[in-house]
Amino acid sequence: MSSMTGRPHAESQAAARRLRDHFPGAADLLHTQRRQFMRVMAASLALGGLAGCNDDDTRDEIVPPVQQIQGQAPGETLTYASATLMDGFANGVRVTTRDGRPLKIEGNPQHPWSRGGTDVFGQASVLGLYDPFRSQTVTHLTRDSNWPTFRGAMVGTLAALRASGGAGLAILLGPVTSPTLAAQIAQQQGVWPKMRVYSAGGVTREAVYEGTRRAFGQALETHYDFSGVRVAVCLDGDLLDAGPHQVGTARRWAAARREAAAQGGLLTLFAAGPVPNLTSAKADHAICASPALIDTMARALLAQAGGGQAPALPPQAEAWCAAVWAALDGARGAGVVQAGVHASPAVQECVHRLNAALGNTGRTVLHTDPVLIRGQDLRILVADVDRGDVHSLLILGANPVYESPGDVNFAALLGKVSLCIHAGMIVDETAQSVDWHLPMAHPLESWGDARSVDGTASLIQPTISPLYDGKTASEILSLLFEQEPRSALEILRAHWAGLGDEGWRAAQLSGVLAGGGLQPYDVQPTNAPLAQAAPRAAGLDLLFRPDPTVWDGAWADNAWLQELPKPLTKITWENVVGLSPATAAALNVANGDHVVLRVGAQDVEGPVWVIAGQDDAVVSVTLGYGRRVEGQLSAGLGFDAYRLRRLSDPWRVAGVAVHRTGRTQDLACTQSHTTMEGHDFIRVQTMGAAPVGDGDRAAPTLYAAQQGDGRAWGMVIDLDACIGCNACITACQAENNIAVVGRDAVLQGREMQWLRVDIYADARAEAAHGGGEDAAVVAPVRFQPVPCMQCEQAPCEVGCPVEATLHDHEGLNLMVYNRCIGTRACSGYCPYKVRRFNWTDYSAGAAPSMVEQRNPDVTVRARGVMEKCTYCVQRIVQARIVSDRDDTPIADGAVITACQGACPTGAIVFGDLAQNDSAVARAHADPRRYALLGELNTRPRTTYLAALAPALAKRG
């Protein structure tokens, strides 16, 4: 293809439009000079992609390798046990590779923490590996350099440090749990005692550790054993929410809930919080309460446990606390009380003491040593730099220029340090402000280790040679501190030498480094008195929450996560200012109206979103947006909430001023209608009531039954287990080459994800709890994943004029892309609206490295064809071929759809309905099973298990 500069202007305009559609954050690039625009295109995106014509048709050639490696023949799949990192914590996974490239993350059932589940961040991490925006080379003062030059430039500094015992060297760590790295740092601190280590991160866990320190006298990590648990209480909690703990905790919670339901009981979940989250959505009894009220409630519950005077509570909180206490008291040693990472240390302390008083500590609530490597706090770093004690700063895997609170000007701070080195995977705000930027290797291409929340040491194995010039954190430290730099593998094996070769091999196969876990131990609460509650200031509080899809901004450049609708607001591509309905009415703002939030001297402007169930005295914002690096995907999206954060309290600012600006904007929301309007899309099974499922009832039909050949694929989704985490959506996107369409297309409703998770407010529960009169009571929000129903009597098949969608003999509703002519009649006929249309060539603009991630077993769809969930037909066909080739039946569980494999709670069951005693046949016989829109008689193969609800309270 001809070079960039030879392109005529008209083509570049079309390409520029595509750039704007694909990457809205780069829109401002278009106003630069044409030459600069071309340079940016050539450097980051184009390489033949955006031009639209791809004339290097590689399928005209067959290129075998020079030497065939066992297991890497074309078509063969190699799977590695590894771990994905979420805020430094590990989730054990298996990585599927084809032709030497990792394509998909699957759960690892052998991993003691994740037990086969994954989260959205794990699923999306494979895209991060191929991200064209990744940092590819060492840079020195933003000019390209290389590792030998860097090492050479450090010679003088390192010599001085050796002479002075490390005086003046500061290492700022991002969130990291690697035992090997911890050992390296500890060893270096032995040699250089004056070296200082600090920790930073957007989602800081210091409140968690401070809470345990106050309650038990030492910083501890907490995780939960849900076996036998009958009640769980969350005070400003995040038990089921996104975070390092989500996969393991959700799995254990769902398993315990299922077990309790099988015995006719219910694992009751109580939640009180100022901002609705997944935990309050799943809670059987949830109320919204301001942070001050939660503090009071926690003290009240603790007082009841320890005897003594309980503080006064408002009536609805009193009723809730009474119910909570009754449940906890009746389940001593079988209950869990939790406070989230964003709860205040005072509430955390109350919760720990409460668990101890109830006998939960040591049984259901387990404590280990802190898993995170903890250095000194950021404020100590600020003080040390201001004093002039730091002359060399090494920032490993953190982005403090962006993530530090608004009252710390980190960029200015860097100016006081003579040597700043930043190591990270992306050229972010910090990388642009330092002397040396070092590219870090992605976990999928590096050797390493990490710990899960329960302390299990997980192995991180590379699944591909490093794509660029990146090194792991261990290698960077080795490069700086050791005479002969070692590779990550050497460092890792040296640290884990105790395993021996046998243990190492076992670790590679299972992903778990045996014997390296942290054991929980007994702790007793101290006798120190509770600190007094802080007096509550009048006015609105500003609460910060990690974003459910981009977390603290670490994932902001991941296109799949930007386009993933946030679980409760269903907003994509930006963050919003959350206001309760009453507060929004008082300010006279509606969804999309812009407001300015002012804290001290800093202000930030953002669009409003009305969140039902949020406390009236609270404004909520999520972190991770408002990025400032030109050319990155995330640039210009949303607003930067970090500017309003304060060093004193990372999660709450008292007294924020909110003003209308009069501006308004459209928000790319995928579901704005959340009431069921009298339908029963989501059925709720009240404990002890008559079954709400369809049973064996089937309406008569005029259509002839479809011919089957013995197999009948079907799926049952348990709505009680679904926590709305969206891992299934990202897994489906990874498996099926689903394109990212950009914000403008989502505004038009053209998002391409085959699977959506609908949310509905449960009107019945609201009525049961006294309806709208009791504003504090929050009705559960129910999640319903909606894939293609694979209807036996499919309306879409009737509508297609060219038979591009038709049935096969195993009950699948097939979509034949090459036959589709794009009439979109099928989508019109579909009552579930699960069909997605390629309005334009969404897949054509991908950078070459992104093309590497695509699944070779799934067609990449061009413009003008309809697509939809296929029950992962490529996996079914592969299993069918192997079964036919080897003349063996397909075992139950041999075919796992992408969504099913990703789900952390195991809510999705898939298999052969016609097979005796398959898991899906058993689920099909459950009295809670029903079909969505069953009255339309489409006979869907995808059915649901009604969500469970506690028995209605007796009135009077």
Add this chain to the structure above:
Amino acid sequence: MRQLFAPGADAILRLALFVVAAGSVMMLVVAGAVANSDYVSMVGIAPAQPVPFSHKHHSGELGLDCRYCHATVETEATAGMPPTYTCMTCHSQIWTGAPMLAPVRDSLASHKPLAWTRVNRLPDYVYFNHAIHVSKGIGCSSCHGDMTAMQMTLRAQSFHMDFCLQCHRNPAANVRPIGEVLNMSWQAPPDQMARGRALMAQYHIRGAAVLTDCSTCHR
């Protein structure tokens, strides 16, 4: 008044209509013929390869088993192309200096793979699986022709969908005993239909109704 149209205008109009009608029909016929011709489907054309590899010599004269090079034909979707190492298993000892084999030696020395021109090509939306065909008694020569007669590799069939459907609608006509799969000169015996049906029962080959499900080849 003078007439607008001369008497001969009728004839011209009829001739024009006839030409348009016949021409449209002819265009469709020609288009169809071109689409199905060897020019478009490349049947019988042997494209240039980096090395002029002769199946006739290796499979025919030397009698090398097909699976020595196409190693994954019984287990994977793709039959597999031999890596340079496979060529060098013999050619490191025989014809070691032949100029014809210089690209192979260069590939080994520089560790750069050989780029063969693809002869049998299916569109991206077709997912063909060799393993299931070979293990159910469809011989190589049924689709690829007599490889042992080809000096340079050429395409034996158009691989249009109707070629695949011919067999998928009537597998009994093409199934042979597993032992004959690699036999390039196998011909269907006179009682092929009866034998074929027996083999289908023996090898558990599904009937035409299931074999013509779209999901068999399209995902």
